Every structure is written in structure tokens, then in C-alpha cells.
Amino acid sequence: MKVVRFHAPGDVRIEEAAEPTPGPADVKIRVRACSTCGTDVKIFNFGHHHIVPPRVMGHEIAGEVVEVGSDVSGWQPGDRVQVIAAIPCGRCAECRRGRMTVCPNQVSMGYHFDGGFAEYMVVPHNVLDVDGLNRIPDGLSYAEASVAEPLACVLNGQNLAAVGDGDDVVVIGSGPIGCLHVRLARARGAARVFLADLNRERLDLAADLVQPDARIHAGETDVVDAVLKLTEGRGADVVITAAAAGAAQEQAVQMAAREGRISFFGGLPKDKPIIALDSNLVHYRELTIVGANGSSPQHNKEALRLIADGAVPVNDLITHRLPLDRALDAFGIVARGEAIKVTVEP
Incomplete structure (x- = not known):
């Protein structure tokens, strides 16, 4: 399969990789849409202190379940899902107080785990442990669902304000x-x-x-x-x-x-x-x-509902849709400010 992999600042490659295999507590999905943001451009240019290369990039993820680990219940192949990006631990003092956006142990898709600029990816058990794998409502496209992650961050900010x-x-x-x-x-x-x-x-x-x-x-x-x-x-x-x-x-x-x-x-x-x-x-x-710093799993669920209900339309904000082999072009479009939202569709 093809992936977009960060190797070093300025060195991001589209290359072949073996399909990942989920562990017993994981879920494997076929990525249908992964939207880009300014953070992807920053990673491309400067890297990130949480990223140990090589790492598959991409954190605004929607796709279809293709394989479920032996210890996982409630999910099956064919389920349409959106994946949270920021993953709280669910156990620390802040998480226990409901402050998951400021979890000191937070890890992230595309940073600590391989992300969504790939044909297939594994959703790690860390996501499932905090109820961070969400069903995409009927009638909502994968591309629209991928925008739930940034909308979740916006929702957190407006709640706080x-x-x-x-x-x-x-x-x-x-x-x-x-x-x-x-x-x-x-x-x-x-x-x-x-x-x-x-x-x-x-x-x-x-x-x-x-x-x-x-x-x-x-x-x-x-x-x-x-x-x-x-x-x-x-x-x-x-x-x-x-x-x-x-x-x-x-x-x-x-x-x-x-x-x-x-x-x-x-x-x-x-x-x-x-x-x-x-x-x-x-x-x-x-x-x-x-x-305002990121979002919680609950914010992601609410964002999906707002998009699906039509309260916050996002389809027209996706001004560019590109295949995976043009992901580097997507970063350039974002960097030059030529688009609102660019979605990569493997």
C-alpha cells in the first residue's frame, strides 16, 4: 500500500509499505478521507518533538473498518468510522476530572501512531479505550466526517469562551x-x-x-x-x-x-x-x-452530530479533494493559502 511518511524536516515521501496488522485490542480501517491542516505543513517543514521518524502523517481521519482484533467488541467490517486525533489517557487526575483536553499523557494519531495518509491504518487500542472511534451518521460523507476533528477543536474553544x-x-x-x-x-x-x-x-x-x-x-x-x-x-x-x-x-x-x-x-x-x-x-x-487546546472524544462526537444535522455545514469548505499520490501537492496548496480545506482521499 502507499503511505505518506515523514523522515525528516523537508523530507516527506510517498512510498510503499506493508499493510499493517491490528493487535488483539485494535481495529484496522481502510482510510477513505484524511483532511490536511496547517499543522501538517509545519511538520513537513520543521518536524515535531513528539514525532520519531519514520512516521506516517495525517490526523483528520475517516474510513471503513476492515478487520477487528480478537478482543474488540462492538465493531465489525463495513462500519463507517471517524477517529479522534488527540488521545487522552483516561486515567490521570485531569481525565478523571473530565479535563481530557489537557491530559498530560496525551498521545496523537500521526505523531505517536501512524496516521491517516495511507490506504490502510490501525486504530490503536488507546483510541478505543477512551471511546474515540465514532460511527459516521448515515448520509454523511467520509470527507465531511474527517472535518469533525478540527470542528471538535473549535467546539472546545467556543465552549470555553x-x-x-x-x-x-x-x-x-x-x-x-x-x-x-x-x-x-x-x-x-x-x-x-x-x-x-x-x-x-x-x-x-x-x-x-x-x-x-x-x-x-x-x-x-x-x-x-x-x-x-x-x-x-x-x-x-x-x-x-x-x-x-x-x-x-x-x-x-x-x-x-x-x-x-x-x-x-x-x-x-x-x-x-x-x-x-x-x-x-x-x-x-x-x-x-x-x-483552547485540542478536543476531547466527546467533542468529536458532538462535532459529528453538528455536521450531520446541518447545523455546521462543511462540505462546501472542502475546496480541494486529491488522491493519496498527490498528498505533497495538498501540503503546498495549504501552505500557499489557496484553499479552505484540502482532503486527501486514498
């Missing part, structure tokens, strides 16, 4: 995560959602699809000033920084309304993690700043 009825929401960053934030905020009852980005072409591509109440081109307009004008001087109830930019985080604090909530959703580069924070704004406006 308490996005809800009547909110004015600003999303900074118009990539696939930004698009999902716009659609989920609408599904949660936000009154208005504004989308901002520095890149005009990317902003227009995204905004034409998700139709925010206003698009703000940060390359031509002061974002804080634009948001204040759009909100009659109040500021936004929720600001979500879906971009790896310290300036966006600083602006988020400045544009937040009284008792506003700010989600630092996008992490910053490791060599530039420090921002200038006007703590008096936080103090006097009673602002809340929250982080």
Missing part, C-alpha cells in the same frame, strides 16, 4: 478554523459574526463561503477601529484569534466589550510567544481570556 445567544463575535483568521468558528458561532445563536484577516484573497475566499456579517481586511483597515464602528462603540462580546499572530491577540483585548470573552485559539510561534497585554483593560472591563 461561552459563545451564545445575541453575541457579537469577531473571528481573526480566515483559514479553515476561522470558517468553522464563523459557522459554529452562528449555530450557537450569535447575533453577528465578523471575519478579519490580513490576506485579502484568503479573506474573500472564506467570506464568500461562510458569509460573515462583515469582512475586515486588516491590511487596509485598523481592525480595532472597524470592530468598534460595527458595534456602535461597544466592542465585541467574543473575540477569537484563529491565527498564529501575537498582534491579533493584542488587538483582541483592545476590541473586546465590557465583560467580553477572548479566546487565544491559535498558538504563537515557539520563538515569539510573548505579547504586550494591557492588563488594565482586562481589569476594568472585567474581561475573560481563555486558551
